[in-house]
Amino acid sequence: MERYKLFDAEYKFINIIWDEEPINSTELVRLCSDRLGWKKSTTYTVLKKLCDRGILQNRDAIVTALIKCEEVQKYESGAVVGKAFAGSLPKFLTAFLDERKLSEQEAEELKRIIEEAVK
Amino acid sequence: MNALQDVFTAVLNMSITASYVSVGVILIRLLLRKAPKIFSYILWAPVLLRLVFPFSFVSVFSFLSLVKPVHLNMAQGRSAVEFVPRDIGQLPAPAIQYGAHGIGNAVNAVLPQAVPAAGTNPMQIWIAVLSLIWITGVIAMLIYSVVSYVKIRGKLQTATFVEGNVFETDAIGTALVCGFIHPKIYVPVNVGEVGLPYLLEHERTHIRRRDYLIKPLAFFSLSLHWVNPLMWLSFLLMSRDMEMSCDESVLRRLGAGVKGGYAGSLLSLSVKGKGLPAASPLAFGESHVAARIKNALRYKKPAFWVIIASVVILSAAVFLLLANPQAGRSDLTAENVKNMSWTAEQDDNKQAYAVDQDEWGPVIELINTASRSRIPERYRPTYDELYPVYYTLSVEADDRENPESTTYMLLLYHHKDWDIFHGEYEYKLALTRLTQSGESDIWGLPYSECRRMLEWFRKKSEQLPPSAGNGLKEAERSIGQNIDIIMSSPLTSSNPQDYIDANRAEYNAILAMDAKALPYMFSELEKGGQTGLKGQIMEGKAMATAYVAPNLLNREFETQVLTDVYPLTIPKAMLIHYQYYLIENKNQIVLDKGYTLL
DSSP, X not given: OOOEEEOHHHHHHHHHHHHHOSEEHHHXXXXXXXXXXXXXXXXXXHHHHXXXXXXXXXXXXXXXXXXXXXXXXXXXXXXXHHHHTTSOOOTTSOBSSOSOBOOHHHHHHHHHHHHHHHO | XXXXXXXXXXXXXXXXXXXXXXXXXXXXXXXXXXXXXXXXXXXXXXXXXXXXXXXXXXXXXXXXXGTOOSEEEXXXXXXXEESXXXXXXXXXXXXXXXXXXXXXXXXXXXXXXXXXXXXXXXXXXXXXXXXXXXXXXXXXXXXXXXXXXXXXXXXXXXXXXXXXXXXXXXXXXXXXXXXXXXXXXXXXXXXXXXXXXXXXXXXXXXXXXXXXXHHHHHHHHHHHTTTOHHHHHHHHXXXXXXXXXXXXXXXXXXXXXXXXXXXXXXXXXXXXSSXXXXXXXXXXXXXXXXXXXXXXXXXXXXXXXXHHHHHHHHHHHHHHHHXXXXXXXXXXXXXXXXXXXXXXXXXXXXXXXXXXXXXXXXXXXXXXXXXXXXXXXXXXXBSSSSSBEEEEEEEEEEOSSSSSEEEEEEEEEEEEEEETTTEEEEEEEXXXXXXXXXXXXXXXXXHHHHHHHHHHHHHHHHHSOOOSOOSHHHHHXXXXXXXXXXXXXXXXXXXXXXXXXXXXXXXXXXXXXXXXHHHHHHHHHHHOOOXXXXXXXXXXXXXXXXXXXXXXXXXXXXXXXXXXXXOOBOOHHHHHHHHHHHGGGTOOOEEGGGEEOO
């Protein structure tokens, strides 16, 4: 069976709905703000996107899910990461790592160095 | 257009200054290679400050005194280092002095020289073009910044709350800080329990240090100075120092025992995911992650005395890099001054008038305390047409610096210039020093002092008895004679040119006269009715004199007084000379546009 692929944010969102449905959209906004830290506009944007995909339904300000838990699959984070860095990070932000990945031999070399150092 | 070019020149000066400082920082960093990276990081502060602020304080101890910037613009007590003179577009022979001989000369060889006859100055066109290219680059980089910021904010919008100011999302591959007012930490969802505390502590340190403000500021400066490759390198090195000092801070807080774990998480996070391995065009040396891992493993909490010593050395280094150099001072007193005299240089007999001892005080103070700047050779006062000296004040002293006779001279000379603080001005003041052993120095003094000395000289001139003679009478006679000869030629032509051609010798004699001829000409022209041959002869003289001062050629205007002749355009150079003679008669010419000479 073809599964719907959801991003992590959408997955968390639909979990809230499964727990609380049917739920008033205003109430949903409040819950998302509490549990996810989302602004009102964010909640409505995600809601609209999922409604357009036929995953959720928002009728008369009541939100329900149109699909069940078994029909959903989370995007593998690896694939997402690849996509995410197609548009690279702005250079003026501080980040933990820069975007270049290590080659295999570099990684092996460094692994060895670390092991030596902690001995 | 001028505003843009001024800004461009100012930025260029900041860029060159910052480049020298940058080289200094890179050299010092090499020495600090094995030391904690926090020191290298702090060293970049002077570079950033110099990129953003054109001014700085003056100190005897300055790194830049090693490179001897050509011009220290000391307007209004603030000191800005200048390698590119602000009016480079108007100079007859423009040059940029980089301070280190080799570089400067190579660049100057390709700078176009002004060609007065052509009317335009190619340097002006160059500056206009370059400043346009520069501002285009700046705008492009700013647009890139805005666009990429908007994009990343879009991605982070659906990040979900974890704790405090930490959010997680699957839209990013590494932890980052975003936001200028209330910065939030964003982590990737799959980062794993082991690596998470390290990530968080690292980013929290960035927040504590306000790096989320510093890095954008540095990038903004880079946008302004994008033409300077050394600044790109500095940005790269600064970013590395920033990250590594952050790593060290984390290790300090969590204890050096976590070194292995920290390095391990750095490693594992850089190989995760399906991204392609490092094939970056910008890679030089080892990868950034490898350097960070090695640095983290090497970290040891430094001994207390090492910290103290480093702080002291660092403070000294930052101070030296930030300070603008100073040109020396003197130590004159009423005791070691032997005598003082002044001269009006454009006079025929150039008599030196002694200055009473009770007037020495202010002059001594001026020489001792006035801020000095270096004058590039081509702007120096000269006794001929280019930057004629009008007044000099000589002070003979036993300088305490060297116990031999030293002569100081204040030179008031003509050098029309424009600056941001004083607008247009006519005169400059220079100070020269000549020792008996032959050492000589020349410095420029601030405009405020120039104005003071101008007043002083004027007052002194007024106090003089009317002058016995200064060669004007001779000139008057001579011109009158020559003109009479030309006009009494036995020709019947109505074309004045024929008369001139017939008496070339006399005409050339008039042209060859120096500015002494001018008062006669002007007084004749003022009388009016000088059309025809005589007027044309005098106009020819006017033009001839003009060519002697090519840099002033383009400053022409009409004189109201003389418009009953055909409107004579008289280069201002001549009027200034004329006015100089008129001082004796206390006359003044008031010109069109309300322009008053002295």
